[in-house]
Amino acid sequence: QKEVEQDPGPLSVPEGAIVSLNCTYSNSAFQYFMWYRQYSRKGPELLMYTYSSGNKEDGRFTAQVDKSSKYISLFIRDSQPSDSATYLCATYSGTYKYIFGTGTRLKVLA
């Protein structure tokens, strides 16, 4: 079993839709959770960084962590074509290593 599981997609939605991206993780000791956005042939860009359970909102983005079910989510409101990218979830293991999911490819259709 992978430590972080993520559906690779692709996920296609119309412009303006609410997008829900999800990951599951296996180790209940993980406490820090990140979402990165990666455009084609570019490096990952940090979107959200959360600690433990709960919600965190930043503009059109909301990150949600449910530690009881080991489930993390990223919601994008009013999605735009410019949101089309691969979204990577990640968690922090111990003191040095980020563990990433495989990434979900998102296409927002104009």
Place this chain on the structure above:
Amino acid sequence: ETGVTQSPTHLIKTRGQQVTLRCSSQSGHNTVSWYQQALGQGPQFIFQYYREEENGRGNFPPRFSGLQFPNYSSELNVNALELDDSALYLCASSPGSPSMNTEAFFGQGTRLTVV
């Protein structure tokens, strides 16, 4: 504040050769990590450097080695290149010590192709 910069952006090498990739960390960041991202996969942790010493290593063979310099910049060296080493190599920097659990900020990556 400058971000993480990596060089070169693209590189083509022949199997068996050696390669050096370079990274300048974001201003004020003293922890540098390297990741390998194969096509269609998430980044895989190679190793991390803090205060010029290796602080942790992923499941990569010894032919992957690195350095961190006093100005916190870093190099990734790969010897005896194999075809499977073809990937996007990402450098990430973080402020503070690794135990502070801070965010990692990535560079644009170096795309290495081994032929």
